[in-house]
Amino acid sequence: MAMLQRLRTRNFIPPADAGVSPLCVTGLSVAYHRQLALRDVSWAAPTGGLVAVVGPNGAGKSTFLKAVLGLVPALAGTVEVYGRPLAQQRGLIGYVPQRESVDWDFPVNALDVVTMGRYGMIGWGRRITGAHKRAGMAALDRVGMADYARRQIGQLSGGQQQRVFLARALAQEARLYFMDEPLAGVDAATEQTILAVLRELEAEGRTVICVHHDLQTVAATFDHVLMLNRTLVAAGPVATTLTDANLRLAYGQRASGLSLLS
Amino acid sequence: MMEGLPFAAMGHNTAMVLAGTTALGIAAGTVGCFMVLRRRALVSDALSHATLPGIVIAFLVGLALGVEGRSLPLLLLGAAISGALAVAAIQAITRWTRLPEDAAIGAVLSCFFGIGVVLLSVVQALPAANAAGLKGFIFGQTAAMRSGEAATLAVLALAALAGVALFFKELRLLAFDEGFARAAGWPTGRFDLGLMALVTLVTVAGLQTVGLVLIIALLITPAAAARFWTDRLGIMLLVAGLIGGLSGGIGALLSARFQNLPAGAIIVLVAACFFMASLFFAPARGLLARTLRRARLRASLGAAR
Numbered sequence: 001m002a003m004l005q006r007l008r009t010r011n012f013i014p015p016a017d018a019g020v021s022p023l024c025v026t027g028l029s030v031a032y033h034r035q036l037a038l039r040d041v042s043w044a045a046p047t048g049g050l051v052a053v054v055g056p057n058g059a060g061k062s063t064f065l066k067a068v069l070g071l072v073p074a075l076a077g078t079v080e081v082y083g084r085p086l087a088q089q090r091g092l093i094g095y096v097p098q099r100e101s102v103d104w105d106f107p108v109n110a111l112d113v114v115t116m117g118r119y120g121m122i123g124w125g126r127r128i129t130g131a132h133k134r135a136g137m138a139a140l141d142r143v144g145m146a147d148y149a150r151r152q153i154g155q156l157s158g159g160q161q162q163r164v165f166l167a168r169a170l171a172q173e174a175r176l177y178f179m180d181e182p183l184a185g186v187d188a189a190t191e192q193t194i195l196a197v198l199r200e201l202e203a204e205g206r207t208v209i210c211v212h213h214d215l216q217t218v219a220a221t222f223d224h225v226l227m228l229n230r231t232l233v234a235a236g237p238v239a240t241t242l243t244d245a246n247l248r249l250a251y252g253q254r255a256s257g258l259s260l261l262s
Numbered sequence: 263m264m265e266g267l268p269f270a271a272m273g274h275n276t277a278m279v280l281a282g283t284t285a286l287g288i289a290a291g292t293v294g295c296f297m298v299l300r301r302r303a304l305v306s307d308a309l310s311h312a313t314l315p316g317i318v319i320a321f322l323v324g325l326a327l328g329v330e331g332r333s334l335p336l337l338l339l340g341a342a343i344s345g346a347l348a349v350a351a352i353q354a355i356t357r358w359t360r361l362p363e364d365a366a367i368g369a370v371l372s373c374f375f376g377i378g379v380v381l382l383s384v385v386q387a388l389p390a391a392n393a394a395g396l397k398g399f400i401f402g403q404t405a406a407m408r409s410g411e412a413a414t415l416a417v418l419a420l421a422a423l424a425g426v427a428l429f430f431k432e433l434r435l436l437a438f439d440e441g442f443a444r445a446a447g448w449p450t451g452r453f454d455l456g457l458m459a460l461v462t463l464v465t466v467a468g469l470q471t472v473g474l475v476l477i478i479a480l481l482i483t484p485a486a487a488a489r490f491w492t493d494r495l496g497i498m499l500l501v502a503g504l505i506g507g508l509s510g511g512i513g514a515l516l517s518a519r520f521q522n523l524p525a526g527a528i529i530v531l532v533a534a535c536f537f538m539a540s541l542f543f544a545p546a547r548g549l550l551a552r553t554l555r556r557a558r559l560r561a562s563l564g565a566a567r
Contacts, residue, residue: 097442108495168442
């Protein structure tokens with residue numbers, strides 16, 4: 001209990017004008033068995049804003065997210081959050097895993113899942129108090145799921161499950177969010193809700209890094225883009241980075257002629 | 263002699279056995295829920311089978327040290343050590359190779375159990391060693407439970423329950439979404455270790471009673487049965503503890519009434535009865551309720567046409 005509380009109090013956010021990036025990745029490489037999945041990625045995230053991580057299938061987008069979070073072991077590289085090693089700054093991080101990564105038949109309801117986002121604030125071995133349940137309800141309300149709080153999660157649709165995952169991340173009250181394909185396979189209403197929440201997070205000065213599969217919607221939604229194809233292809237503001245030349249570099253010839261910015 | 267008598271007139275030994283096996287069943291049912299939900303049911307099977315070489319080696323160590331032939335704490339310590347080694351081996355294999363976990367479990371389980379069986383026959387051939395009691399660990403024996411052993415079982419059960427109560431939300435998070443927990447900075451490795459420690463505690467406690475071949479059933483069957491009754495984890499834990507405790511108690515009473523029946527197998531069969539009843543008749547997720555719901559829906563579909 002003491003350990004986690006210590007972690008939280010150690011979390012440090014420098015003043016906004018100090019120019020310290022919310023996420024600074026240096027020389028990150030990841031190997032799966034015999035192959036390098038990611039080679040030598042160095043990148044600093046902009047402060048505040050929505051960043052799309054794009055690239056073809058197997059480009060290492062999810063691997064990048066997981067390696068940054070320490071969920072898969074990195075071969076080399078360092079990760080700093082607001083200028084300090086990630087291990088000291090875990091309380092500043094929010095995470096939305098891929099929906100398929102959990103068993104949705106698990107015996108919990110939507111509110112149980114969302115309050116999991118508060119456990120870091122509650123501490124080990126302590127009960128979940130009413131205040132944390134109210135915070136969970138508020139997060140569910142933000143994604144339009146308040147009416148489903150007591151539903152077993154297996155009875156929710158795929159889009160609703162994705163919204164529950166987003167609500168859990170909101171309940172974390174993080175400064176820096178990592179989301180793994182939050183818009184994959186969701187219905188139109190869910191997509192609108194999630195996009196609206198992403199813009200709210202941006203307006204609140206938080207940074208959101210999203211693995212995103214749909215190139216067509218990148219320009220309309222995100223400010224920045226990180227293009228990967230087993231290594232860093234390009235990174236920067238969407239308008240100047242998502243160019244035909246870079247797309248060809250990332251996706252090969254297939255992508256040429258896609259006028260994504262029109 | 264005491265057949266058919268009410269509880270008050272029950273022999274002291276039977277009362278002790280009843281209390282001990284009930285406590286064991288409650289603890290096994292509760293802890294087992296997290297193994298079922300983490301899809302780790304077979305890991306606990308490997309753990310229990312892997313206790314055999316530890317038991318025999320501990321017996322040999324005791325013999326060499328001149329300890330009284332069958333020192334229970336020493337044997338259980340040996341059981342816990344070799345069980346833990348097997349779990350560590352499974353985790354190392356799945357972490358460092360591309361072998362899937364079930365294959366690693368199969369390889370490790372059979373390897374440890376094979377070593378145990380070989381060692382056991384070697385020890386039984388030793389003229390000096392009075393190894394007759396060792397076989398009891400394989401299929402269990404409740405008839406000879408002393409009051410001290412029953413009290414130990416009760417304490418172990420309470421410790422397991424306290425662990426689950428204290429770390430309920432952490433164990434729930436670990437079982438549901440380990441990646442999220444790790445991203446948030448939770449020491450998931452340590453909680454995993456704690457859960458395995460609880461399972462080892464229950465397994466070792468149950469070795470004498472239920473035996474190492476069948477203890478898996480007492481860990482998994484009540485939890486699997488409880489899942490049919492509810493969609494809430496807290497209630498599932500209570501139902502599993504209840505089913506486990508009833509199985510232990512009823513099984514012990516039955517085996518006291520019919521002296522020639524092995525207690526461990528009877529306890530497990532009682533648990534299996536609860537499982538079958540839950541599978542068919544549980545109102546939340548049972549097959550009968552499901553069939554009725556579908557029939558009703560189909561009927562309403564017909565009426566709407």
